[in-house]
Amino acid sequence: LTKKSLSVGSSATALAMLSSALSLFRLSVVLTGDSSLRSRKMSSLLSAFRKMGLDVHSTKKDDTPPFIVFGGEAGGGRVSLTAGEVRHLPALAVAAPGTAEDTVFQFPAKDARFFVEPVLDVFGQARMRVESMPGILAFPKQTVSGFTYTVREELSSSAPFIILSLLRGREVCFRPGKISGRDQLFLSLLKKFGLGVSQTTRSIRLCAGRPRGASVDLSQAPELLPIFAVLSCFARGRSEIWGLEEARSSKSDRVYAVFTALRRLGADVVVYQDRMVIRGSTSLRGGEVNGAGDYAVTAALCIAGALAKGEVTVVNGPEALRQAYPSFISVLRHMGVETSYA
Missing domain, CATH: 3.65.10.10 (Enolpyruvate transferase domain)
Structure with a gap:
C-alpha cells in the first residue's frame, strides 16, 4: 500500500473494516469519504477500537471521519464491549486474528446474534478458529490465508x-x-x-x-x-x-x-x-x-x-x-x- 489517503465513498462499513485491517500494518493512512459519511458521528466505533488496542482516531473533535490509522502491532487481550459497541464486532473481528495476543470479546448477549452470526459465518468459510458462547467471542492468534467467501442471500x-x-x-x-x-x-x-x-x-x-x-x-x-x-x-x-x-x-x-x-x-x-x-x-x-x-x-x-x-x-x-x-x-x-x- 503506497497511498496515504483512501476514500470509502458513503460506506461506513468499508470505513470500519479498513480501519481494523490497516491497523495491523506498519503504516499511517487517512480514511475519508463523501460529505454524508464525513458528517456521521462514530464515537462508539472509535471507543471499541481503543478498547482493542487499535490506534484509530478521528481527525476532528466530534468523532466524525476522516479517520487516521496508525498501524502496527495491535494489542488484543480481553475486550469488554457495551451494548452500543456490539454492532462493531464484524469490523473488530477483521483485526482479531493478527493481534499481539489472543483476543476475547465480552458483551451483553441480548440481540448480539445479529452481529456474532456474520462473524462466525465468515470465519467458518475461511476455516479459521473462533470460539463462541453467549456473551463471549474468542479469537486465538493465527495466520490468515486467502479464501473464497460466498455472500449469503438475506x-x-x-x-x-x-x-x-x-x-x-x-x-x-x-x-x-x-x-x-x-x-x-x-x-x-x-x-x-x-x-x-x-x-x-x-x-x-x-x-x-x-x-x-x-x-x-x-x-x-x-x-x-x-x-x-x-x-x-x-x-x-x-x-x-x-x-x-x-x-x-x-x-x-x-x-x-x-x-x-x-x-x-x-x-x-x-x-x-x-x-x-x-x-x-x-x-x-x-x-x-x-x-x-x-x-x-x-x-x-x-x-x-x-x-x-x-x-x-x-x-x-x-x-x-x-x-x-x-x-x-x-x-x-x-x-x-x-x-x-x-
Whole structure:
C-alpha cells in the first residue's frame, strides 16, 4: 500500500473494516469519504477500537471521519464491549486474528446474534478458529490465508418488494437457504403487524392482508425503519417504532427523513425522542419528497409512491438507490409499477 489517503465513498462499513485491517500494518493512512459519511458521528466505533488496542482516531473533535490509522502491532487481550459497541464486532473481528495476543470479546448477549452470526459465518468459510458462547467471542492468534467467501442471500434485503406485494394483496413464497438472525427478525416484525407467516423446512409463505398497528423495536435493524414506517401508514390503528438512535445516524437521519416525507404525503406521523408514532390510514397522496441521499429511505418512498393516490416524485436519492439496488426500478416495473429515473 503506497497511498496515504483512501476514500470509502458513503460506506461506513468499508470505513470500519479498513480501519481494523490497516491497523495491523506498519503504516499511517487517512480514511475519508463523501460529505454524508464525513458528517456521521462514530464515537462508539472509535471507543471499541481503543478498547482493542487499535490506534484509530478521528481527525476532528466530534468523532466524525476522516479517520487516521496508525498501524502496527495491535494489542488484543480481553475486550469488554457495551451494548452500543456490539454492532462493531464484524469490523473488530477483521483485526482479531493478527493481534499481539489472543483476543476475547465480552458483551451483553441480548440481540448480539445479529452481529456474532456474520462473524462466525465468515470465519467458518475461511476455516479459521473462533470460539463462541453467549456473551463471549474468542479469537486465538493465527495466520490468515486467502479464501473464497460466498455472500449469503438475506430475505430482509427484499423487504421493500415483499411489503409492496403483501399490501397489494399478493401471497409471497420463498425457498431460501439458511435463515439468518436478521431474517428471523424481519419475519417476526411481519407477524407483529398481523401478516401471516408460515415456515417449513423447505419454504416460507407470507400471506397478504390488511396489517394491524404494532409496537416494534428496530434498534438492531435501522435499515428497516423506513419501509416499516411505510407499512405502518397502511396498518389499522396506531403503530409505534422504537429504537431510533441508530437510525438517526445512519446514511442519513432516517427518522427525520421518513417523518418529513410521509407527512408531505399525508401520513399521520409524530416523532418523539425515543419513538415514532404513526396512525394508519387508507391512502397517501402524491407529492415530491426527499430521499436524503439514502438508499433505504428512497426505496421505502418508492414503495409509498406505488401505493399512493397520485404521482410521487423522489428527489435526492436515485443515485444512492442505483448503487445499492442496481435493479430496483426494473423489479418495480416487473411488478407492474409505473416508475422511472428522471
